[in-house]
Amino acid sequence: MTHEVTRESLLARVQQLAPVIREYADRGEQERHLADPVVEALWEAGLYRLLIPRAFGGLQVDPLTYYHVLEALARVDGSTAWCVFISDSVSLSLAFLQAEAVEAICGKGARVLISATAFPFGRAVSQAGGYRVSGRWPYASGCWHSTWHMAFCNVYEDGTVEPQSDSTGKPELVLAYFPRSQVQILDTWHVSGLSATGSHDVEMKEVFVPKAFTWKLTPQAPRGPHFGDALYRFPFLGLYGWPIAAVALGIAQGAIDEITRVTQHKTSPLTPGTLRERPLFQTQLAQAVALVRSARAWLYEVVTKVWEKTGHGEEISSEERAEFLLAATNATRNSAAAVELAYTAGGASANYHKSPLQRQLRDIHAVTQHIVTAPIQYETSGRLLLGLPLDDPAMLL
Known part of the structure; x- marks a missing residue:
């Protein structure tokens, strides 16, 4: 049985993996899948087992820790965070399988x-x-x-x-x-x-x-005996779909990190001084930071509130689910706007393959295309806030 780990220790693992992830990022894009050494490192660090019950060797982390880990990974590389998100979030759905199937998939040190x-x-x-x-x-x-x-x-x-x-x-x-x-x-x-x-x-x-x-x-799908913890009563889409927003926030923060680093020495032949000394860049940076931090604050406030209610055995209302979806959608859209600001501030050099900004721009706009936090979800949130019926049973799980 795996012992409980802390959020801080998991975030430290991400930082330890960052050099390996960056080293193989170009190879991953060329091969169109994560490089083998990256997958091995993620597995050894336990990052593919974040939502699996401890009874099956998983880490069974709380929702806010899960969001933080995904954001930290995406700050390094969007594709890496996305693959971890998909595998972990889908592993959550094992809660609805019969015990013999869960044993076959997760038992005896299986690679999940x-x-x-x-x-x-x-x-x-x-x-x-x-x-x-x-x-x-x-x-x-x-x-x-x-x-x-x-x-x-x-x-x-x-x-x-x-x-x-x-x-x-x-x-x-x-x-x-x-x-x-x-x-x-x-x-x-x-x-x-x-x-x-x-x-x-x-x-x-x-x-x-x-x-x-x-x-x-x-909506009435029962959960199995190994999934009785509060984690598995948390709104299903709050772990299965809406963590996309954490990936988006990480990509955006990575872009802010990169443009801040670049401006320490970036100059233009047309104007004196470095980019960081120009009022326009200072404004763009401040706008990007405001977009990301405000979106993160709201999203994590909602995750925390819903987690506390879940832990107390309270039902999550339609209005609370609407706010959750709205906060996730807002975080994704804000993140895209922040990356665009960083990329624009980077000028022509941001378009080179050697610049992380061009990858972050491409990645964030792939994230925004996913239906889970697409603009249509504003309509879904509005319907929930108005008490109107929805066609998606997953919203009530």
């Missing part, structure tokens, strides 16, 4: 790196004891090094064309888990931002998945 796709592009045909699954799913971040894969599927009866419906009349969704060796990776991840995440399409055909390795996405 999980890739996943949230689009219901799979076809799960009901059979005795499980489902026959086929499908092709995009955005399987981290699939190159993953040991397991999770996929969303619509449920069908054998021989039918239309998916089954749940009690509300919507298509019934099942989440299926299977060894990554059972899926084929398709070389599709040719992108500008977060290019080292290896978020390729994956495909599988007619693979039997036992029922124990699946669960149906409903």
